[in-house]
Amino acid sequence: MKLPRTQVAVLEAASATEPRLISTIAAETDENETAITRAAFELADASLLDVTEETTESVTLTEEGEQYVEHGLPEVRLYRAAIEHGAENAPVSIGELLDPADLDGSAVEIALSNFARKGYGEIESGSVSIDPDQDPDSDAEAAALSAIDSDADAAFSTDVLASLERRELLVREETTARSVTLTDDGVTALMEGVDVADTVGQLTPELLTSGEWQDVDFAEYNVAADTETIHGGRTHVLRRIANRVKRVLVGMGFNEMDGPHADADFWINDALFMPQDHPARTHWDRFALSDPERIDDLPDELVDRVRDAHRTGVSGESEGYHSPWDEDFARELALRGHTTSLSMRYLAGEEAGDLEPPQRYFSVEKAYRNDTLDATHLLEFFQIEGWVMADELSVRDLMGTFTEFYQQFGITDIRFKPHYNPYTEPSFELFGRHPTTGELIEIGNSGLFRPEVLEPLGVDCDVMAWGLALERLAMLITGAEDIRDLHGTLTDLEFLRTAEVTY
Numbered sequence: 001m002k003l004p005r006t007q008v009a010v011l012e013a014a015s016a017t018e019p020r021l022i023s024t025i026a027a028e029t030d031e032n033e034t035a036i037t038r039a040a041f042e043l044a045d046a047s048l049l050d051v052t053e054e055t056t057e058s059v060t061l062t063e064e065g066e067q068y069v070e071h072g073l074p075e076v077r078l079y080r081a082a083i084e085h086g087a088e089n090a091p092v093s094i095g096e097l098l099d100p101a102d103l104d105g106s107a108v109e110i111a112l113s114n115f116a117r118k119g120y121g122e123i124e125s126g127s128v129s130i131d132p133d134q135d136p137d138s139d140a141e142a143a144a145l146s147a148i149d150s151d152a153d154a155a156f157s158t159d160v161l162a163s164l165e166r167r168e169l170l171v172r173e174e175t176t177a178r179s180v181t182l183t184d185d186g187v188t189a190l191m192e193g194v195d196v197a198d199t200v201g202q203l204t205p206e207l208l209t210s211g212e213w214q215d216v217d218f219a220e221y222n223v224a225a226d227t228e229t230i231h232g233g234r235t236h237v238l239r240r241i242a243n244r245v246k247r248v249l250v251g252m253g254f255n256e257m258d259g260p261h262a263d264a265d266f267w268i269n270d271a272l273f274m275p276q277d278h279p280a281r282t283h284w285d286r287f288a289l290s291d292p293e294r295i296d297d298l299p300d301e302l303v304d305r306v307r308d309a310h311r312t313g314v315s316g317e318s319e320g321y322h323s324p325w326d327e328d329f330a331r332e333l334a335l336r337g338h339t340t341s342l343s344m345r346y347l348a349g350e351e352a353g354d355l356e357p358p359q360r361y362f363s364v365e366k367a368y369r370n371d372t373l374d375a376t377h378l379l380e381f382f383q384i385e386g387w388v389m390a391d392e393l394s395v396r397d398l399m400g401t402f403t404e405f406y407q408q409f410g411i412t413d414i415r416f417k418p419h420y421n422p423y424t425e426p427s428f429e430l431f432g433r434h435p436t437t438g439e440l441i442e443i444g445n446s447g448l449f450r451p452e453v454l455e456p457l458g459v460d461c462d463v464m465a466w467g468l469a470l471e472r473l474a475m476l477i478t479g480a481e482d483i484r485d486l487h488g489t490l491t492d493l494e495f496l497r498t499a500e501v502t503y
């Protein structure tokens with residue numbers, strides 16, 4: 001029988017009685033492991049070999065884990081120091097214990113939280129009291145750490161391993177080792193004699209330049225063979241969803257808006273009839289920029305009309321806020337807290353000229369808010385902004401548009417809740433049901449622009465508008481439960497590699 005060179009090498013290195021590791025064969029034959037693996041699978045396909053896989057877990061300590069092996073766990077050090085300072089009798093202030101326990105910086109926090117978690121005692125108003133029945137010498141985590149330090153294969157309860165992993169004191173890794181064993185057919189083939197076929201497995205520059213490629217026999221590829229998974233580049237799941245959203249909206253007849261991320265407060269807030277003392281306009285919520293200090297090129301007449309709307313209202317029963325309106329503040333620069341600044345620019349005729357109804361515009365762009373990070377909030381996120389201008393619009397048009405839009409993503413259970421925005425009346429928040437937790441999560445905000453917004457802009461028909469959160473839509477589509485899985489430093493790579501955008 002004639003076989004390619006690497007296959008002959010694998011066959012000769014394999015045994016019928018004892019599985020041999022592919023990595024060992026690769027080392028012995030001085031071939032790379034991928035080539036040997038491929039040869040092994042080809043031989044398995046021809047029934048000459050069996051390939052078996054064994055997954056093993058290896059555990060290694062992190063740098064922090066190693067430090068604790070040497071110096072003791074912070075909570076254990078705290079317990080020992082507390083005993084030495086008489087905490088068995090009366091609570092001792094934490095300050096007194098830091099030095100003796102050799103704790104500073106982030107180690108203090110680590111010591112306190114694990115001390116409490118393990119029931120070593122209690123910390124109340126800055127004082128430590130201990131549970132005298134505890135024995136830090138039998139701390140299960142400390143024991144596991146030092147045992148792993150001396151023997152990586154040491155066995156432990158999964159609970160202890162999991163908690164050490166959570167504390168990032170160790171990392172667990174899975175490795176798959178493949179072994180080969182000769183089958184009966186393989187043994188027979190070897191006994192009858194196996195020769196190296198003059199086939200070429202790889203086309204090289206030398207073969208090409210010498211012209212030799214014309215005379216050689218090429219080895220056949222087994223395209224069905226099992227191989228290592230290679231993770232190629234891929235468009236980020238959020239970008240894929242954004243692209244999909246754009247395509248859907250264009251399909252619904254919308255044009256795309258574009259504009260500055262940093263803008264005058266005038267466009268971000270004042271044009272929207274947001275009172276200047278609104279909480280969202282304070283430094284708690286807003287990322288202010290200082291250079292340039294002010295934006296000069298605002299449309300003067302519009303500035304005057306917006307000022308009047310704020311102070312005394314517009315025609316009809318409108319009253320305005322009757323509060324001071326500071327033009328300098330309106331000219332200040334900030335990162336846009338919503339992309340509704342773009343809607344204002346377009347409705348004012350600043351971007352695409354004067355617009356006659358009907359019109360539909362959208363953007364899928366970033367907005368910035370000084371929020372607290374959590375499972376549903378990021379400091380920068382994408383908004384799906386949109387508006388429709390027409391002679392006569394009602395809440396039914398708004399609901400119908402959302403129903404049609406979300407349907408394209410397979411989302412049919414949307415809820416509406418009456419809401420308040422200074423710039424729309426009526427206003428509605430939108431909720432969607434999370435596919436795995438079943439929880440209703442807020443996915444957007446919407447409404448019909450008030451006359452106090454439209455009249456200064458020179459728009460004399462109805463405009464309905466919204467801002468939907470792209471990341472929340474992504475959570476509904478992919479089932480991600482934490483927005484931080486989608487982007488930012490905590491993203492789950494495996495999720496990004498495998499997440500599908502279905503529609």
Ligand SMILES: N[C@@H](Cc1ccccc1)C(=O)O
Nearest residue numbers: 338340445446447465466467
């Ligand atoms: N700007 C609003 C969304 C919105 C846009 C337009 C009209 C109504 C609401 C937000 O960020 O939540």
